[in-house]
Amino acid sequence: MLQPESSNCTRPKYVCGNSRIKLIGATDGGFPDFGHHLEKEMGGLWLYPAKLLDGFWMHLVDHESNGLVDGYMTAGEFHNYPHKNVFVYSGATMGHTPVCVTRVQYAPDGVAGIIAEFEFYLPLQFTEEKERHLTVDFLFKVNLRPDWLAEEMQIFDGTEDELIYDKDTDTFCGWDNRNPWYVMLGTSPAAQSYRIGREAGPESGKELGKSCQITYDLILQPGEKKIIKLYMAGSLKAREDCAEEYNRLLTDVDHCSRKEQRMNGLLAHTVLDVGDSRLENVFDWVKIHTDWLTLETEGIGRGITAGIPEYVWWFGCDSCYALLGVMMQGNYEVCRETMELILKYSEQYNGNGKIIHELLPNGYCPNTGNTQETAHFLTFVWDYYQWTGDREFLEEHFLYLQKCVKWLEAQDEDGDYFPGGYGIIEIAGLNMEMIDTAVYACTAYECYANICGLLNKEEDIDYYRKLAEAAKTAVNTEMWSEEAGLYCDCYASCDKIMEKREMIISQMESAKEPAGSTVDSGSAGKRAKAAFEEDFLLKKASGKREHGWLLNKNWIINVPMEMGIADEDKAVRALETLHTEEFLGEYGMYLEGLRESSVMTINTGVMAVAQARYHYPDRALSLVQAIIKSFSKATPGSICEMSPDYGCFVQAWTAYGVVVPIVEYFFGIKPDAERNRIMITPEFPHCWADGRLTDVRVLDGELSVTVKKKGNCIISCEVVHSTSAEIVIQGDIETKTILKA
Numbered sequence: 001m002l003q004p005e006s007s008n009c010t011r012p013k014y015v016c017g018n019s020r021i022k023l024i025g026a027t028d029g030g031f032p033d034f035g036h037h038l039e040k041e042m043g044g045l046w047l048y049p050a051k052l053l054d055g056f057w058m059h060l061v062d063h064e065s066n067g068l069v070d071g072y073m074t075a076g077e078f079h080n081y082p083h084k085n086v087f088v089y090s091g092a093t094m095g096h097t098p099v100c101v102t103r104v105q106y107a108p109d110g111v112a113g114i115i116a117e118f119e120f121y122l123p124l125q126f127t128e129e130k131e132r133h134l135t136v137d138f139l140f141k142v143n144l145r146p147d148w149l150a151e152e153m154q155i156f157d158g159t160e161d162e163l164i165y166d167k168d169t170d171t172f173c174g175w176d177n178r179n180p181w182y183v184m185l186g187t188s189p190a191a192q193s194y195r196i197g198r199e200a201g202p203e204s205g206k207e208l209g210k211s212c213q214i215t216y217d218l219i220l221q222p223g224e225k226k227i228i229k230l231y232m233a234g235s236l237k238a239r240e241d242c243a244e245e246y247n248r249l250l251t252d253v254d255h256c257s258r259k260e261q262r263m264n265g266l267l268a269h270t271v272l273d274v275g276d277s278r279l280e281n282v283f284d285w286v287k288i289h290t291d292w293l294t295l296e297t298e299g300i301g302r303g304i305t306a307g308i309p310e311y312v313w314w315f316g317c318d319s320c321y322a323l324l325g326v327m328m329q330g331n332y333e334v335c336r337e338t339m340e341l342i343l344k345y346s347e348q349y350n351g352n353g354k355i356i357h358e359l360l361p362n363g364y365c366p367n368t369g370n371t372q373e374t375a376h377f378l379t380f381v382w383d384y385y386q387w388t389g390d391r392e393f394l395e396e397h398f399l400y401l402q403k404c405v406k407w408l409e410a411q412d413e414d415g416d417y418f419p420g421g422y423g424i425i426e427i428a429g430l431n432m433e434m435i436d437t438a439v440y441a442c443t444a445y446e447c448y449a450n451i452c453g454l455l456n457k458e459e460d461i462d463y464y465r466k467l468a469e470a471a472k473t474a475v476n477t478e479m480w481s482e483e484a485g486l487y488c489d490c491y492a493s494c495d496k497i498m499e500k501r502e503m504i505i506s507q508m509e510s511a512k513e514p515a516g517s518t519v520d521s522g523s524a525g526k527r528a529k530a531a532f533e534e535d536f537l538l539k540k541a542s543g544k545r546e547h548g549w550l551l552n553k554n555w556i557i558n559v560p561m562e563m564g565i566a567d568e569d570k571a572v573r574a575l576e577t578l579h580t581e582e583f584l585g586e587y588g589m590y591l592e593g594l595r596e597s598s599v600m601t602i603n604t605g606v607m608a609v610a611q612a613r614y615h616y617p618d619r620a621l622s623l624v625q626a627i628i629k630s631f632s633k634a635t636p637g638s639i640c641e642m643s644p645d646y647g648c649f650v651q652a653w654t655a656y657g658v659v660v661p662i663v664e665y666f667f668g669i670k671p672d673a674e675r676n677r678i679m680i681t682p683e684f685p686h687c688w689a690d691g692r693l694t695d696v697r698v699l700d701g702e703l704s705v706t707v708k709k710k711g712n713c714i715i716s717c718e719v720v721h722s723t724s725a726e727i728v729i730q731g732d733i734e735t736k737t738i739l740k741a
Contacts, residue, residue: 031055605657
């Protein structure tokens with residue numbers, strides 16, 4: 001089992017949850033107002049698409065402290081485990097009291113509820129003191145409200161939250177007076193006294209909802225422990241359903257141990273052993289992130305969401321990156337569930353083959369899709385088949401996949417092989433012929449031809465293979481800048497570029513730099529303006545003739561190498577240029593070469609894959625190490641969306657950059673379901689010695705790869721497997737395959 005990741009608490013965030021319910025708060029035990037999608041409302045207890053609680057707080061009075069300990073307590077330590085969170089209230093944060101309080105909280109699997117256990121302990125070293133008399137209050141702030149953009153689905157918050165005490169069950173039940181949303185709260189032992197009111201709590205800035213305060217008088221002898229358990233459950237259907245969920249929390253089951261066992265099962269797949277304990281630790285924690293991010297909403301579906309706390313919903317682009325890493329870590333089921341969710345709502349909102357960009361837990365789709373996502377989705381579908389052999393998925397969804405490729409092709413209105421529209425860079429004005437869309441379209445055409453071949457759809461095979469080859473040639477000629485030695489951001493006429501010039505410069509000038517950045521605000525705009533005026537951009541461009549443009553050297557110029565369609569000579573030159581200080585910082589690749597500040601895990605991961613694909617494992621490993629350098633910088637056990645420590649504190653597509661270079665390139669595992677074989681071509685970084693990757697789920701079994709080195713050279717590769725597929729180990733090395741009984 002992974003060891004806990006810990007911190008002295010400031011105000012980073014954490015999540016405690018399962019696929020149904022998620023509690024989001026601060027690592028000091030509180031629940032501050034924060035968030036921008038719902039301003040200051042993204043924390044608390046969520047049963048998506050509705051919020052149940054703003055939070056809960058502990059107030060402590062130590063009557064032997066002469067009034068010095070009387071207030072809401074702040075934890076001084078936070079320990080994050082895969083299956084639970086632990087908060088320790090002691091020392092300076094507790095004031096003048098020897099009493100120690102530990103809070104352990106977890107979300108039992110399959111239950112729409114949370115359990116928080118508070119242990120009050122007077123250590124034995126205080127035997128010279130008399131008993132301590134404590135008054136403990138727990139304040140719950142009920143705030144039943146809908147998720148972001150609920151009004152688009154004609155869902156509106158009620159005018160009042162109701163809250164009552166049920167003496168028969170010793171529970172509190174709250175509900176929204178307009179919607180069938182319920183929350184049930186209780187404690188064990190039962191409350192000695194209580195009060196219902198409108199207290200906002202110690203840090204809730206809005207006087208919405210209602211609160212209940214539960215009070216206990218405790219007498220602690222030296223060496224004595226007393227435990228109070230808090231139970232929180234919810235339902236979006238009926239009060240009776242809420243009571244059922246609550247009662248499931250009370251069953252005589254060790255929920256915490258059961259969850260720990262399931263997490264150990266996740267960790268048992270794709271186990272890395274390369275003599276780098278930090279990398280191995282982060283590699284395992286990424287598996288846990290996948291679990292934290294999985295969301296199941298009744299009536300909508302189940303899949304991996306993008307990020308917590310701001311993006312607890314599903315995305316087309318994020319999924320295409322994240323699921324590749326998730327798949328290589330053995331979780332095929334959630335990959336399929338996520339794809340089916342995206343396909344279902346793409347058909348509902350579009351129906352023409354376009355893949356949606358995002359879907360909220362209430363079923364609303366704010367953006368019906370960027371062009372890149374349809375191309376990328378088709379590419380991932382083929383990757384999924386190659387790893388899983390799930391032909392049934394292709395057969396079941398072929399008609400919509402056929403619509404996808406037809407829709408994608410139709411976006412190339414001028415016939416230059418570059419579909420138009422927004423790519424993954426959602427900057428206003430960049431709805432042109434973008435490099436990422438062009439490249440993913442190339443691979444999508446090829447992958448669709450492969451699907452047609454597999455399913456005996458002969459009429460489309462040759463056409464789309466030829467289209468893929470023509471598109472690849474176009475990328476390598478029209479979108480290559482010989483002057484810069486890089487692929488271009490986009491392809492457009494001078495007239496079109498100049499139309500968007502002021503918009504793009506203005507956005508870069510007004511871009512806010514992250515806290516702590518040494519980059520002058522607006523400097524990127526100045527650079528962009530200078531780039532527009534450089535001779536190499538304008539000297540050859542005139543009127544309506546289209547050219548490749550390096551507008552801001554955005555990270556998407558890695559994509560031709562990431563997907564392996566770049567000509568070898570161009571790839572070598574571009575990858576060398578990209579691996580310089582112009583593009584790289586301490587935590588990875590800058591989002592734009594003209595703005596040397598913002599870094600994300602996804603663009604760094606894409607560059608790592610690109611370098612590994614063209615046989616630069618040392619560079620690739622340095623980029624993976626840059627990603628994991630921000631591990632636990634904010635939330636212990638996690639890597640933030642924006643490096644090193646801001647944005648969502650856990651982000652799904654981090655799995656791409658951490659997992660894919662290691663599994664697919666360093667260990668060289670490349671399944672080929674179509675031919676029922678698995679190619680193994682290891683290519684280790686020089687700093688690695690011997691290494692093992694064990695229990696990798698692939699096709700109809702598992703395999704373990706052991707690589708041995710002598711000096712800088714790989715000398716042998718052994719594969720132990722339980723699959724019916726043919727194992728083919730490539731390279732001038734000693735090889736051995738063993739079929740497990």
